[in-house]
Amino acid sequence: VCIHRVRSCSSIRFIKSKYVCVFDKSALKFSHQQRLFRTSAVSCGQIVQFKLSDIGEGITEVTVKEWYVKEGDSVSQFDSICEVQSDKASVTITSRYDGIIRKLHYSIDDTAFVGKPLVDIEIDASKGVASEEDVVETPPMSHEEHTHQEIKGHKTLATPAVRRLAMENNIKLSEVVGTGKDNRILKEDILNYLAKQTGAILPPSPKAEIVPPLQKTEAVPAAPKDKARKMPVPVSRPIAFSGKDRTEPVTGFQKAMVKTMSAALKIPHFGYSDEVDLTQLVQLREELKPLAEMRGVKLSFMPFFIKAASLGLLQYPILNASLDENCQNVTYKASHNIGVAMDTEQGLIVPNVKNVQVCSVFDIAVELNRLQSLGSAGQLGTSDLTGGTFTLSNIGTIGGTYAKPVILPPEVAIGALGKIQVLPRFNGKGEVFKAQIMHVSWSADHRIIDGATMARFSNLWKSYLENPASMLLDLK
Amino acid sequence: MVLLSLKNCLWLSCVLRTPKACFWSTASGGLIIQSVSNDVYQNLAVEDWIHDHMDLEKQHVLFLWRNSPAVVIGRHQNPWQECNLRLLRQKNIKLARRRSGGGTVYHDLGNINLTFFTTRKKYERMENLKLIVKALKALRPQLDVHVTDRYDILLDRQYKISGTAAKLGRTSAYHHCTLLCNADKFVLSSVLKSPYKGLKSNATPSVPASVKNLFEEDPSLTSEILLDAIAKEYAVQHQMDHHITLINPADETLFPGISNKTKELQTWEWVYGKTPKFSISTCLNMAYKDSVLDVKVNMDVKHGRIEVCNIDLPEQWLPPGLYSELVKGLTGSKFCPNETTTLVTTLLRVCPQDDELHSRWNLLCDNMIRLM
Numbered sequence: 001v002c003i004h005r006v007r008s009c010s011s012i013r014f015i016k017s018k019y020v021c022v023f024d025k026s027a028l029k030f031s032h033q034q035r036l037f038r039t040s041a042v043s044c045g046q047i048v049q050f051k052l053s054d055i056g057e058g059i060t061e062v063t064v065k066e067w068y069v070k071e072g073d074s075v076s077q078f079d080s081i082c083e084v085q086s087d088k089a090s091v092t093i094t095s096r097y098d099g100i101i102r103k104l105h106y107s108i109d110d111t112a113f114v115g116k117p118l119v120d121i122e123i124d125a126s127k128g129v130a131s132e133e134d135v136v137e138t139p140p141m142s143h144e145e146h147t148h149q150e151i152k153g154h155k156t157l158a159t160p161a162v163r164r165l166a167m168e169n170n171i172k173l174s175e176v177v178g179t180g181k182d183n184r185i186l187k188e189d190i191l192n193y194l195a196k197q198t199g200a201i202l203p204p205s206p207k208a209e210i211v212p213p214l215q216k217t218e219a220v221p222a223a224p225k226d227k228a229r230k231m232p233v234p235v236s237r238p239i240a241f242s243g244k245d246r247t248e249p250v251t252g253f254q255k256a257m258v259k260t261m262s263a264a265l266k267i268p269h270f271g272y273s274d275e276v277d278l279t280q281l282v283q284l285r286e287e288l289k290p291l292a293e294m295r296g297v298k299l300s301f302m303p304f305f306i307k308a309a310s311l312g313l314l315q316y317p318i319l320n321a322s323l324d325e326n327c328q329n330v331t332y333k334a335s336h337n338i339g340v341a342m343d344t345e346q347g348l349i350v351p352n353v354k355n356v357q358v359c360s361v362f363d364i365a366v367e368l369n370r371l372q373s374l375g376s377a378g379q380l381g382t383s384d385l386t387g388g389t390f391t392l393s394n395i396g397t398i399g400g401t402y403a404k405p406v407i408l409p410p411e412v413a414i415g416a417l418g419k420i421q422v423l424p425r426f427n428g429k430g431e432v433f434k435a436q437i438m439h440v441s442w443s444a445d446h447r448i449i450d451g452a453t454m455a456r457f458s459n460l461w462k463s464y465l466e467n468p469a470s471m472l473l474d475l476k
Numbered sequence: 477m478v479l480l481s482l483k484n485c486l487w488l489s490c491v492l493r494t495p496k497a498c499f500w501s502t503a504s505g506g507l508i509i510q511s512v513s514n515d516v517y518q519n520l521a522v523e524d525w526i527h528d529h530m531d532l533e534k535q536h537v538l539f540l541w542r543n544s545p546a547v548v549i550g551r552h553q554n555p556w557q558e559c560n561l562r563l564l565r566q567k568n569i570k571l572a573r574r575r576s577g578g579g580t581v582y583h584d585l586g587n588i589n590l591t592f593f594t595t596r597k598k599y600e601r602m603e604n605l606k607l608i609v610k611a612l613k614a615l616r617p618q619l620d621v622h623v624t625d626r627y628d629i630l631l632d633r634q635y636k637i638s639g640t641a642a643k644l645g646r647t648s649a650y651h652h653c654t655l656l657c658n659a660d661k662f663v664l665s666s667v668l669k670s671p672y673k674g675l676k677s678n679a680t681p682s683v684p685a686s687v688k689n690l691f692e693e694d695p696s697l698t699s700e701i702l703l704d705a706i707a708k709e710y711a712v713q714h715q716m717d718h719h720i721t722l723i724n725p726a727d728e729t730l731f732p733g734i735s736n737k738t739k740e741l742q743t744w745e746w747v748y749g750k751t752p753k754f755s756i757s758t759c760l761n762m763a764y765k766d767s768v769l770d771v772k773v774n775m776d777v778k779h780g781r782i783e784v785c786n787i788d789l790p791e792q793w794l795p796p797g798l799y800s801e802l803v804k805g806l807t808g809s810k811f812c813p814n815e816t817t818t819l820v821t822t823l824l825r826v827c828p829q830d831d832e833l834h835s836r837w838n839l840l841c842d843n844m845i846r847l848m
Contacts, residue, residue, distance in 0.1 A: 055644065056599050065552045065752070078646065083551070085680065088578035088627060089642035090551040108752070109678045179733075251781070251808040252815040256822035259805075263826040322829055331829065349818055378814035379565060382838055382845070385821035409825050 045124045047102055049117040052084075055091055060114050062086040064106045069119075074100045076159040078184065081119060084112060098159075099123035158185040165190050169239065191239065253347040263409045268446040271404055272454045276462045278420060278436040284468050292365060302340060303364040305392055305417065308464040310336040310356040311474050313390060316457040320389045322410040323448055330448055339388035339408070340368065342375045343398070350408060351380050352388035360475075392417065396438065403441045412445040413454070506714040508538045508707050509723045516546040516572045516583060518725035521737040523643075523650060524575065526593050529733075532648050537593040538710045539652075540703050540720070543583040545660075546570040547667055550578040550641060554679035554751045556672045556811075561848075563667055573747050576652060578641030579682030582667055586658035586689065588699050590706060592651045599649035601627055601640060608638070608655070611709035615701070616694055628685070629655075635688035655706075657699045658691035672847065677754030744810065748780040760843040764836070769793075771840070773847070777811045787840075794836060798827050806844075813848045816841070 055062060062084040069081055075095045084091050103120035106112050158166070158173055162185055166173050169190070176193045178185040250258060281304060292299035313320045313336050322331045339352040351371045353364055374380045391408055396419035403416035418439040425435040440462075444454045464471045511519050519541040526537060546569060547559050555561060555571060558580040564571055583589070592604045605623040612621050620632050629638035640653040664687065690697050704720075711718035728735060740746055753776070760771040772788040785806045789799065805819045820841040824834065 056596070056649075057601070066750075085552055085577045088550075088576075088640055089644055090575060090577035091644040092646070094646045249808055252810055252812075253818055255805055255809070256819050260822050260825055325828060346815065346818070377565075377568075380814075380817060382817055382821055382841055385817060386824050386834070386838070410829055 045099065045122050047120050047122050048097060048099075050081075050096060050119050050121050052093065052112055052114050052116060052118040054114055055084075055086060055089070059086050061111050062091065062114070064108060064110050064112050065090070066108065067104060069101050069104075071101055071104060074098075075121070093118065095121065097121050097123045162187055162190060165239065187242075257347065260408060261406060264406045267407050267409065267412075269404075269407060269443045270446045270449075270451065270454075271441060271443050272451065272458060273402055273439060273441040274458050274462060276438050276440060277425065277466050278438050279434075281465055281468050282420070282436045292362065295362070297362070297365050297369055299365050300368070301420075302368055302392070302394060303361045304465065304468070305394075306338050306340070306353060306356055306364050306368075307359070307361050307475075308461050308471065309338060309390065309392060309415070310359075311464060311471065312457045312461040314357065314474075315460060316453055318449060318453060319413045319444065319457055321412055321448065322389070323412060323445065327447060333389045335387075335389065337387050337389045339391035339411075340371070341391060341393035341395075342372070344375055344378065346378070349375060349380065349385065350388060350391060351375060351384040352391075354387065391415070396420065401439045405441060405443050407443055407445060412449060414443050416441045416443075505535050506537070506710070506716040507535055508540070508710060508718075508720045510540040510703070510720050511542075511725055512722050513725045514542055514544040514585065515725070516543040516548065516570055517738050517741045518734075519543060519589070520548075520572060520574055520741050521734050522723070522725045522731065523591055523652070524737045524741075525731045525734050527575075527643065527645055527648050527650055529731075530593070530648070532593055532595045532598075536595075536598070536714065537591075538707065539591040539593065540707065541589045541591070542585050542587065542699065543589070544570075545582075545584045545663070546572055547580060547582055548572045548574050549580045550680055550682075551575055551643075551750070552577060552680045552752055553580060553682070554675065554677050554754055555748065556751075556848075557670055557675050557677060557679060557754075558682055559667050560669055560671055562671065562846075567663075567667075569663075569667060571747055572741060573750060574641065576641035576643040576650070577680065579639065579680065580668060581639055581654055582659065582664040583654070584659050584663070586656070586660065586691070586699065588655045588657060588703055590653055590655065594649055594651075596644060596647055596649045599642070599644060599651065601642060601651045604651050605629060605638070605640065605653065607709055607713060608653070608706055611705045612690075612702075614709065615705040616697070619690075619693065627653075629653075631688050631690070631693060634686065636685040637688060637690060655702060656687055656689045657697065657702055658689050661687065661689065672756075674756050674758030675754055676757065677752060679752045679754065744780070744812070748810070748812065751777070751780050753778045756847060758847065760840075762839055762843055764839060771843075773844070775811075775847075780811055782806050782809055782811050787844075789840070794840070795827075795833070798823070798833075798837070801827075802841075811848055813845045816845050816848060820844075 052062070063086070064082060065085050066083040067081075068083070069075055069079075075081065076098050077095055079095050081093050081095050081101075084093060099121040101119055102122050105117050105119060112118060158178070163173065165187060166176070166185075171190060171193060173185055176185050176189050179189055180186040278301075281301070285299065285301060285304070289299050317332050318330070320333050320336055322333060323329075324331070335354065336356040337352045337354050338356050339350040341348060341350050351374075353359070353367045353371070356364060359367070371380065371384060374384065388408070388411065390411060391405075391414045393403075393405055393414065393416045395403055396417050399419055401418035401421070403418065405414045405416040407414050418441070420436050420438045423435055423437045424432050425437070427433050440458065442454055442458055464474075511522060513519060522539065522541070526539065530537065545567070547555075547564060549555050549558050549571070551574065553573070555573075559571070561571070563569075581587075590604075590608070594600070602623065605627060609621050609623055609629060612619050621629055621637070622633075623629055627640040628636050631637045637656045638653050640651065642651045643649065668682075668684075690702065707720050708718050723730065725731065725734060725738070743749075756773065756775045756777070758773055760769075760773055762769045762771060769790065772786075774784075774786040775782055776784040785803050787799070787803070794802075801823055802820070805823055806816065809815055809819060820837070824837060827833065827837075
């Protein structure tokens with residue numbers, strides 16, 4: 001029954017194209033609906049064996065290196081099917097037909113022969129077989145349109161999906177600028193054309209609209225320039241959104257994050273925040289920056305934050321400790337290996353500066369420079385990334401004020417530093433002055449750290465930074 | 477010879493960028509262009525762009541380009557098999573995968589690249605190479621250079637000075653080749669030697685050859701002189717003006733969409749992910765305390781990611797739970813030292829804090845990372 005339906009539908013279509021003047025618009029719609037119905041029915045087209053065509057230079061055999069399609073995939077004419085190689089030449093084989101791949105005749109690394117079948121494609125019965133040369137593919141429009149395009153001598157290349165989109169929106173493909181391969185019209189081109197039609201964007205200069213097929217690249221430079229000048233204005237477009245969800249496995253960096261954060265979840269966190277007046281530190285850094293530069297080192301605020309943290313940890317060593325799995329023992333770590341959260345292309349990594357307790361601010365700056373350049377090159381070693389005992393995250397370089405950082409096991413505390421803002425504050429005399437304020441948000445493991453300890457550590461750290469000269473008293 | 481300076485060229489293309497007389501549709505049947513960039517990805521993107529967008533029926537194109545130090549592997553090759561990736565990372569030498577077939581080459585500013593763009597029907601590598609030989613002989617008649625049937629150009633019958641590769645699409649094709657003028661042979665030989673053992677794959681292998689620079693044969697030859705001679709010969713053979721137009725591969729108005737092509741060529745998925753499936757079967761010799769452990773490792777890598785991983789450790793050397801976490805973590809991960817380092821250092825966070833355990837773990841992981 002289904003097959004019979006298909007045949008009767010296609011015959012109706014043929015009749016329509018001959019006698020289009022007799023039928024009115026409603027007949028057109030009818031056939032359009034019929035056509036949609038037909039495509040949703042079981043496809044029963046003919047299977048064509050697509051043979052490997054001549055490569056040139058007298059080559060008779062090639063090696064199949066990569067398949068771009070698999071059995072069951074639908075392809076359009078000119079889509080890439082596979083990549084073959086012969087004697088230092090890599091050849092992309094493209095499809096001559098629209099249809100569904102039914103059989104791949106070779107596996108990867110097999111030898112394929114010129115003139116022998118490469119794939120079997122099931123094509124739509126009504127469409128017919130494409131000839132050896134490029135075909136003028138006409139969209140399913142009225143007979144008049146078809147003639148119009150033949151007269152123009154146009155090649156309008158577009159996939160069936162794009163053609164349907166154009167037809168649903170009453171767009172003539174001949175008037176759309178194609179920006180795809182071989183001037184093929186892509187979905188984006190239809191959307192852009194529609195946007196222009198609804199008046200959302202100022203009409204571009206006439207030369208950008210029609211593209212004479214032979215001078216492929218001529219008008220293309222003009223069109224993007226026009227697009228670049230206009231401000232995109234959001235407008236409701238009468239078209240369907242065809243975005244698709246994409247699922248990927250969690251691997252590599254993300255897997256590492258999942259592991260760490262799942263373990264961190266077991267730690268009962270508490271938070272403590274405060275603001276720090278960095279006015280004096282900002283001034284100090286300005287003075288010291290050129291000195292550091294002379295020694296070839298970039299000096300940021302981090303070395304100061306890190307050193308102050310280490311000085312604080314000397315007074316409150318429990319913050320530099322580790323709790324064992326069963327919460328039976330607390331290990332007070334001797335080294336202050338302070339981790340610095342780094343944002344790289346792949347994600348979050350936390351290299352640490354070893355033994356800050358015996359480093360000067362300058363030593364820390366040197367080490368930070370080294371870690372930062374290795375980090376951005378993706379060349380940090382395992383020793384740089386292990387052994388951390390305490391972490392600082394300078395999220396303020398990207399933005400934000402308050403944060404709720406997550407402790408990185410096996411550590412017990414972490415601090416997140418917000419951005420430095422210029423804010424009005426009162427001084428001792430009750431006068432308003434310009435202050436450089438930064439917020440810090442600490443998180444600690446409430447199983448062994450209590451609020452008071454965290455608060456006192458924070459106050460000490462804050463006092464070192466608000467009055468940098470006081471660091472001199474306690475520097476080791 | 478007319479070599480337009482960059483400023484002139486930009487002005488010229490601005491003036492010419494009206495629909496009537498456009499930069500791309502010049503009157504004559506050919507176009508000689510030279511890239512102002514030494515970035516291998518940008519230059520490869522120009523090749524892609526011309527291949528995909530230019531109508532080569534009306535004109536053919538000769539593209540001249542040079543790159544700052546880079547190793548370029550063929551479309552279907554395995555970078556681990558072809559070069560010393562560790563050395564590349566250390567020396568900051570870029571790695572690129574081109575779209576044409578063939579073997580691995582080292583580029584630096586002492587090497588010139590020539591790409592001949594034609595329609596698919598007019599694809600003819602021998603002709604192009606003979607053109608180059610003719611140009612070289614016209615420049616220095618005493619040079620003993622000839623084309624082999626492997627599409628190499630040999631100097632003095634034994635030294636390779638040029639290698640060839642090609643890409644064929646539906647309607648257009650290109651043939652490109654190198655020419656050694658004054659490249660750093662020492663770096664070349666050290667980066668093109670792979671230290672990775674136990675690799676088994678069906679990727680296209682490179683055929684090593686002794687190389688020599690033309691500069692060594694005749695110190696008066698420079699890249700500029702050679703480029704010019706070849707452009708001149710091309711102009712003569714195609715009956716066109718001998719004038720080289722400079723182009724900027726970063727110019728989106730001249731090459732719309734080229735920045736996407738440049739970006740794609742730099743992605744990990746293209747450079748490493750397109751490696752044909754391969755396997756590694758090797759033995760790690762780990763010096764631990766007073767003994768040396770022989771640890772057999774077997775891995776299958778597909779699309780640049782570890783599909784299967786087996787490490788033959790002595791029993792209880794690592795707690796079994798930790799070992800399975802390692803294998804589980806590596807499976808599906810990129811075969812990449814950076815990704816593996818992050819993974820293994822993170823796994824260390826969630827295992828018991830035992831110095832002995834940590835040092836064994838670090839030893840094993842450092843050895844594993846050396847395989848990548």
